[in-house]
Amino acid sequence: MFKTLNFTDIRNKLKQAFDARVRIVTAGLSLQELRALLRGDPPTEKPNPRYKVHVTSFLFHIRPKFYKKASTLFTHTWRLGFFTVFFFALELITGLVLMIYYTPSPADAYNSILNLMSNVPFGKLLRDLHRLGAEGMVIFTVLHMLRTFLTGSYKKERSFTWLTGVVLLLVVLVLSFSGYLLTWDQLAYWAVTIGTSMAEAAPLFGNQVNLLLRGAPDIGAGGLLRFYLLHIVLLPLVAILMISIHYYKVAREHGISMPAKFDEEDLSVDVKKEANRRIDFLPDLLAHEMFLTSVGIFVLVVMTAFFYSAPLEHIANPQQTPLDTQAPWYFWWLQGMLKMGDKTLMGIILPTIIFGLLFAVPYIDRNPHRQAYKRPAAVAVGLLATFTIVVLSYMGLPQYGIETPAATRIIQDLAPEEGLGELRSIPFEELQPGIYQVNGDMPDELCPDLLWGCHTLEAVFAEFSERVHQAEQAGKLPDVEAVLVIEEWQADLMKVTPRIIWTDSQSGVRKTYEKHIFLHRDHNRSE
Amino acid sequence: MRIQLQIFLGALLITLTGAILIFVGLNEETRMAEFEQHQQAQRIEVGAELFEINCRGCHGLRGEGIADLAPALNSAELFTTRLGEVGWQGSLEDYIIATVSTGRQVSTRPELYPGAGIPAMPTWSDRFGGPLRDDQIESLAAFIQNWEATAVGGTEIRLLPTSTPDPAYSADPVARGQAVFERSGCTGCHTIDGISSGAVGPNLTNVGTIAGTRLKGFTADAYIRQSIIDPAAYLVEGYDDLMLKTFAETISQADLDDLVVFLQAQK
Numbered sequence: 001m002f003k004t005l006n007f008t009d010i011r012n013k014l015k016q017a018f019d020a021r022v023r024i025v026t027a028g029l030s031l032q033e034l035r036a037l038l039r040g041d042p043p044t045e046k047p048n049p050r051y052k053v054h055v056t057s058f059l060f061h062i063r064p065k066f067y068k069k070a071s072t073l074f075t076h077t078w079r080l081g082f083f084t085v086f087f088f089a090l091e092l093i094t095g096l097v098l099m100i101y102y103t104p105s106p107a108d109a110y111n112s113i114l115n116l117m118s119n120v121p122f123g124k125l126l127r128d129l130h131r132l133g134a135e136g137m138v139i140f141t142v143l144h145m146l147r148t149f150l151t152g153s154y155k156k157e158r159s160f161t162w163l164t165g166v167v168l169l170l171v172v173l174v175l176s177f178s179g180y181l182l183t184w185d186q187l188a189y190w191a192v193t194i195g196t197s198m199a200e201a202a203p204l205f206g207n208q209v210n211l212l213l214r215g216a217p218d219i220g221a222g223g224l225l226r227f228y229l230l231h232i233v234l235l236p237l238v239a240i241l242m243i244s245i246h247y248y249k250v251a252r253e254h255g256i257s258m259p260a261k262f263d264e265e266d267l268s269v270d271v272k273k274e275a276n277r278r279i280d281f282l283p284d285l286l287a288h289e290m291f292l293t294s295v296g297i298f299v300l301v302v303m304t305a306f307f308y309s310a311p312l313e314h315i316a317n318p319q320q321t322p323l324d325t326q327a328p329w330y331f332w333w334l335q336g337m338l339k340m341g342d343k344t345l346m347g348i349i350l351p352t353i354i355f356g357l358l359f360a361v362p363y364i365d366r367n368p369h370r371q372a373y374k375r376p377a378a379v380a381v382g383l384l385a386t387f388t389i390v391v392l393s394y395m396g397l398p399q400y401g402i403e404t405p406a407a408t409r410i411i412q413d414l415a416p417e418e419g420l421g422e423l424r425s426i427p428f429e430e431l432q433p434g435i436y437q438v439n440g441d442m443p444d445e446l447c448p449d450l451l452w453g454c455h456t457l458e459a460v461f462a463e464f465s466e467r468v469h470q471a472e473q474a475g476k477l478p479d480v481e482a483v484l485v486i487e488e489w490q491a492d493l494m495k496v497t498p499r500i501i502w503t504d505s506q507s508g509v510r511k512t513y514e515k516h517i518f519l520h521r522d523h524n525r526s527e
Numbered sequence: 528m529r530i531q532l533q534i535f536l537g538a539l540l541i542t543l544t545g546a547i548l549i550f551v552g553l554n555e556e557t558r559m560a561e562f563e564q565h566q567q568a569q570r571i572e573v574g575a576e577l578f579e580i581n582c583r584g585c586h587g588l589r590g591e592g593i594a595d596l597a598p599a600l601n602s603a604e605l606f607t608t609r610l611g612e613v614g615w616q617g618s619l620e621d622y623i624i625a626t627v628s629t630g631r632q633v634s635t636r637p638e639l640y641p642g643a644g645i646p647a648m649p650t651w652s653d654r655f656g657g658p659l660r661d662d663q664i665e666s667l668a669a670f671i672q673n674w675e676a677t678a679v680g681g682t683e684i685r686l687l688p689t690s691t692p693d694p695a696y697s698a699d700p701v702a703r704g705q706a707v708f709e710r711s712g713c714t715g716c717h718t719i720d721g722i723s724s725g726a727v728g729p730n731l732t733n734v735g736t737i738a739g740t741r742l743k744g745f746t747a748d749a750y751i752r753q754s755i756i757d758p759a760a761y762l763v764e765g766y767d768d769l770m771l772k773t774f775a776e777t778i779s780q781a782d783l784d785d786l787v788v789f790l791q792a793q794k
Contacts, residue, residue, distance in 0.1 A: 040530040110662075118562045121555040122548075283530055291533035298540040305551050314573070315662055433685055488684040489589070491676030493571060509715040518575035520568035 027057035037283045050282040062244070063281050064251040070275035071256035072285075076151065079292055080144035081250075085243065086296045087137035092236065094130040102182065104228035106221050109184035110315045117312075124309075129300060131310035134176045136300075138330045141172045149361070149382050152370030153257035159362035161254070164246040166358045171239045173330060178231040180328055181224060186418055189316035190325045192227070193219055198334075201343035218318060260370035313418040322417045323408070324398035333389045335396030406476035407500040407513035410467045414460065414498060415517050422460050423496060428521045430454035431486050431494045438465045438482035464498060477502040492521040567669060574670025577663055581651070584781050585643070590674060597648070598640045601674040623668040627659075628652035704789020707782045716770070719793055728770060729763045735794040751787050 022031045029037065033044050043050055053060045070076070101116045101123070103109060116123040145165060148154055154162035181192040196219065200210040215222020250256060261267070262275045279285060327335045337346040357364070367375050394400060404412065415423040432447035432454060438461075446461060447454045461484055468482040480502045489495040499514035578590070585597035592599030599605075606619065613635060615622045626648075634640055634647035642648050651657035652664060659667075676682040705722065708714065714723035720732045738747035742761055745753070753760050755778070758770035778786070 038534075107661075114566060118559050118566060121552065121559070124558065124562075125548075125551055287530040287533050287537075291537040294537040294540040294544070298544045301544050301547050305547050315660075433687055435687065485687070487687050489575065490571075490670075490673045491680070491682040491684065493575060493673060495575070507715055509712060512710075516576065516579055518572040520571050522564045522568035523572060 026053070027060065028052045040283060040287075050280060053282060060281075062248060062251060064255065064285070066278040066280045067256055067285065068258060068275065069277040069279050070262050071258050072279055073259060076259045077256060078143070078147060080140050080147055082289065082292055083296060084137060084140040084144055085247070086293060087133045087140060088239065088243065090133040090296075090300070091130060091137060094126050094133065095232065095236075097126055098130055099232060104182070104225050106184060106224055106316070109182065109224060113183050113185075113312060125301075125304055128304035128308055128310045130179075132300060132304055132308055134179060137172055138176050141169055142330075145169060146382070146386065150372065150379065151257065152260060152372075152375060152378070154362045155365070155368065155370060157254045158249075158257065161246060161249040162362050163359055164242050164249070166355065168239065168242050168246060169358075170355065171235055171242060175231065175235045175239060176330065177328060178227045178235060181219070181227045182231065183312060184224065184316045185313040186316055186320075186322055187311060187313045187326075189219065189318070190322060191327050192223075194325060194327060194335075195331070196223075198338075198343065198347040202348045203344060206344075206348075220318075257370075260372075264369065264371050264374070311419075323404070323412050324416065326398055327396065329393070332393035332396030334392075336392035336394070336400075337396075339395060339401050405513070406471040406474075407502065407511075410464070410471065410500065411498045411513060411515050413467070414464060415496075415515060422463060423498070423517060424519065426454075426456045426460055426519075428492075428494070428519065430457040431496065431519065432457070433486050433488050433494075436461055436484040436486070438468050438484070468500065475505075478505055479503045489518065494519045570666045570669040571673050573663070574666035574668070574673075577659070577667050578670055581659070582667070585648070590671070592640075596640060597642055598636070600671050601678055603678045605671075606675050606679050620668050620672060623671050624664055627664050627667055628657075628661075629655055630657070700785045700788040701792045702789075703782075704785035704787070704792075707778070707786045708789055711774070711778060711782075711786075712771075729766055731790060731793055733794060735791045738791065747791055748787055751790050752783070755783065755786065 019030055022034065023029065026034060028049055030045070030049070033049050036042070036044050037050065051065050054063065054065050055061065098116070101112055101120060103112045113127070116127060120126075148162065148165070177192070177195060181188045196210055196213045199213055200206045202209055211217070213223065213226060214220075215226050258275065262272065267275075326332075334347065334351060337350060340346060365375075365378050367378065369375050372379050413421070415421045430447070430450070432450065434446070436446060446458050464482070464484060468477065468480055471477045472480045477500065480500060482498075482500045485495075485497040485499065487495045487497075496517045496519060497514055498517075499512065501510060501512045503509070504511045578586075579588075582590075585593060586600050587593055587597075590600035592602070609615075610619060610622060613622075617625075628651060630646050630650040631642060631648040632646045634642045637647075640647075649657065651659045653660055677684055708719075708722070714725055716725040716727035718724050718726065718730045718732060719734075734751070735747065738750045739745070741750050741763075750761075755774050758772060758774075759768045762768055774783075
């Protein structure tokens, strides 16, 4: 044995053995090739070992071998599809961690959020990331769809891909909405109550659907558990399946669409050749994806660490409907439609038709051209639809089209039931006890005792006076008397009472509307 | 973009992200403590609102108590000797939560505060048939305990001239009932000499005398109650069915009781 001992030999054998291990792990890439790959050098062997990976490795077989150069232009895709998946992955990861701290029962759900915020390091960051990611996913899904529509990328062999995309849009909307209820605060509870009550309007089986969703006539323990399971099991599974199909079509079958001009215009051979140049997945596309991922993570972490806080209102109270109940923003358009007519027509039939049309877009639009000026009707319809959605969303706001009595509106605007409002934003030190009457002349200084004055209080009082005067002049509050009373109620606790008294024009009776707002020194309202 | 540049920028961004996360992590302890404090403050605010709606009728607007009815809650006694008096083993918070939740079947000091009879104080927790959830009772307890600073801590608060106890919450049920009568809009339609001059509905100046005679088998108390809760059940001759049907929902039981006592006193 010692006769054959040869160090070069041993070294070579070791090297070979090591190389073999590396090839197993990297699905066929040698150590040398791996190095070249990371440097961005050309392949070291022939045939290109980087393509082999796409056959041998599971994770790489669902990725494309290459895309054509022009199809990857930033101004063509805007990376919208990529970021949609990025958000989905972010939601999966943050969601898995959040599940550890969450209990899906009405008695514990809200407390588990409070516990997450007050007892779990990075708990707030996680929650903010999950919430912001959900909003991001909806935004990017919609933008991605809009881009696909405008560049005409849904045609011919991409029809089915479009169809799976519309399914994904629905899944994303419902996924986001089902997560809405889980915090079990007022916002969540009432938004979901409205949402599920629309199901009730469905013809024939509306009641059954409503009951199936809520688990009881009202949302309670059953409803929360159902939404929870929808949110963490069923919808993610459907989403993963649909994303896989959608992505497989793009990555393995037809690729990303080329910008229309390369397909439809007479360009020089050189330009076409360059446009069709292959951009390999390994290493270029992979590096680009890693880069985009790090940009995405960085932006999200900066936003959540410094700018964004996921809303959390008071605990859900089935006995108390907030004055301005509001659906999540991506359903405002639906709320806007509901204001215009019958619940069954506007809440069920029309949305079904809208989504039906969306599904059918590639089958309705038989125009083979993709460039915008060759399909003016389709582009016009797309832009008009977008514009309509924006207008409907505006109409869905609680401020639009709902007549609230003047006094209620004024006081509610100053101090909304949920959220901050101007009155609650007054720094605690500026809340000087007193009775501040609204009349023609404002006192120069509301709180002469304070060296530094009370500018916020003065501004809020000015706003209050202004609104009352406007309503009086508009004839909504005849013979109005209005007052803002600030009282010291307990140590570190102030009671603020805005009160409006007016003569009801119909019955001639004096009416009073007032609201009692308690403000504690330690209640940090800057967030 | 060249992949080296992308890898470099990506690595840079990940490093920056890491730095931000470390920064966030260092502040987490403070942030969590602040959140807890902020949450406690919010509990006190919510408790104050609940107290106004549910408790002030018996315990006074500012928890000063009402003589011959219910004890003060803003007094030093609650924070010093009360637990020993009743032999309570747990904390003050537990005591308040337990008392509010289950009420008091019998008063512990019947000669001073008989309460509303039996039960002296109703149950408030929805587990025992009351209207409040546990988190609401916890908020109430936080608010009540916040009187400690003024009760025993020597903190003074400045009272406004208006914030003397509301006459509507005086010990006299007739006076309370009159306040209910005035604020519930009754004055718009009904006349009671010296109080109101509405002419839509029947004159109520002598209602205490008439009420018992209107319907066979109805006492004055029962008749007035029915007239408020279900106005259409019996209409006085010459008057149409115009009265609001919503009082059954909008008026609280305590207010209704006071209102009935007040109306019966109109003779």
